[in-house]
Amino acid sequence: MGPLEGIRVLDLSSVLMGPYATQILGDYGAEVIKVEAPTGDLVREIRPARHEGMGAIYLNSNRSKDSIVLNLKTEAGRAALLRMVADSDVLLTNVRPRKMDRLGLTWEVLSEANPRLIYAALVGFDQTGPYAARPAYDDLIQGGACIPYAFQRAGQAPAYVPSAIADRIVGMSAVNGVLAAIIERARSGRGQKIEVPMFETMLSMILADHMQGLTFEPPLDAGGYRRHLSPDRRPYQTKDGYVCALIYNDGHWERFFRELGRPDMPASDPRYVSFAARMEHIDEVYAELGELMKTRTTDEWLALFDRADVPAMPMHSFESALEDPHLRETGFFEEFDHPTEGRLRQMAVPTRFSRTPARPEKPAPRLGADGEAVLTRMGFSDTDIAALVDAGAVTLPKRA
Incomplete structure (x- = not known):
């Protein structure tokens, strides 16, 4: 019974940035429906894994969700999604805007289906600039946000942070935007579109430390926070x-x-x-x-x-962090039995709520595992579901 109970989120995202954001919303109690293409989220295939399509990174970015396979390239699939939109609070996607346009899922179309909808578009770059149509990945954004340059200024070879830090940080920024829009909607009764650009979000974070003398006009220096750039600032x-x-x-x-x-x-x-x-x-x-x-x-x-x-x-290793006495005492790492993947270890929700505790209630789902249940819950009849299956719009898992 988390603080976002009663909020329904359609998750049209893949890989890391969007799924991490929607996992947080799900952990906070929102009902999150992961809408996947027939091929599934690419990150499912990143190993190690016990079974195909259930890799470790997928498992750690997609709990607290249901999965439905919906082919949005079919007219029936698109119509089904718009019917789901009409009964949802949030649609979050990191699909490139031009592709959403080609699918006929523009903000104008979505808001007509549901004027209270909050549409969160996680994009590579601000859509008013010349980079708007470019693809964006974590490594590229780290480079554009001066992270490798900061390593160079610290006397090292230019390097990326060995983590998908841009994806994760922008995902958290998207959560902030969605929550702000939910609060505003409680006053106005109206939804709105939110764009969260990777490039600008990361640059605003990095340069908050490193603008330094470039803050002033004319500049007082070439930028860079000296303590962070000291070559001996390290373990x-x-x-x-x-x-x-x-x-x-x-x-x-x-x-x-x-x-x-x-x-x-x-x-x-x-x-x-x-x-x-x-x-x-x-x-x-x-x-x-x-x-x-x-x-x-x-x-x-x-x-x-x-x-x-x-x-x-x-200085912890990945393995020694599991044995940290503080984390043991707080129960940060917990083991549970996944219905298909066996015994797993997961991390707790770090934020604690005194009245409405947030915790993962659902393990990361198999591809399309919840399709029939999701559609039924959203008012589709057995006949409707059968028609979607026949049209190739929905793929349901084979019955055991």
Whole structure:
């Protein structure tokens, strides 16, 4: 009984950006209907997997949903979707706008079917600019949003963050937009179209840190937040591993040096004496700290940081994160039995609601597994469903 109970979402998205957004909405209690083409969502095929079409990334981006296979290239399929739109609150898609137009599913058509509909279009670029028709993928958007350049400015080879960070962040931004539109609709009674562009969304996030002197006209510098771009801002190597620590404010540094038996510091070194001084000499500060960290073990440093009340954590691997004592205590990772995929591990919903707890109630579905149930729930008769199947508009799973 999550906070979005009673909200129905049609999910016409695939791969990661859109499905991640709709998974969050589903986890929050919305009824999410994943509308898939007969070939299914491409991400289903990314292995590892126990069965075809049920890869791990798919499983971790499509829980809390039902799946229906609807061929929108058929007139019957398009008509069925518009009938579903009339009884839905949100339609979210990352299908390129031109393809939606070719399918006859423009905002004008959709809003005529349901004036209260919130239509969330996740696009690569703002649709008023010259890049509007270009395809967009996470790697491309990371590049355009200055992420590889930031690595280069930090003295490394240009690189992508080894995660689909643009897809995930833009997906969360889309959730924000949808929720804002739902709130506004409660006042106006009217739906609206939302466009969430990947390029501009990511650039606004990255440049919030790195605009720096480019904020001013004329510019005061070439941009870039010095602390983030310091070549030694990285996990610190210890005698036996790595530790992540941020000795940041004056109190952190004073207590850190006190634990080291150096109570004269930072006052005796002009590079450490104040926040401004440390920022001015951040490369030297991080380099010296990096050398110092090599003199003790990870556990010894973590104990020292704990005594000094300095923020620190071990550097987890994908496997060691599963054993983190805090995550164990909070139940962040939980095991469950998927009806077709066997024993699985999933992550909890991170956000906690005091009255309307949000939790995944449905595992990621097999392709088209819920088609008949979805159509029945939305008022289609047995005769209607049979006609859709005969027209090649709907594909239902074979009965056991």
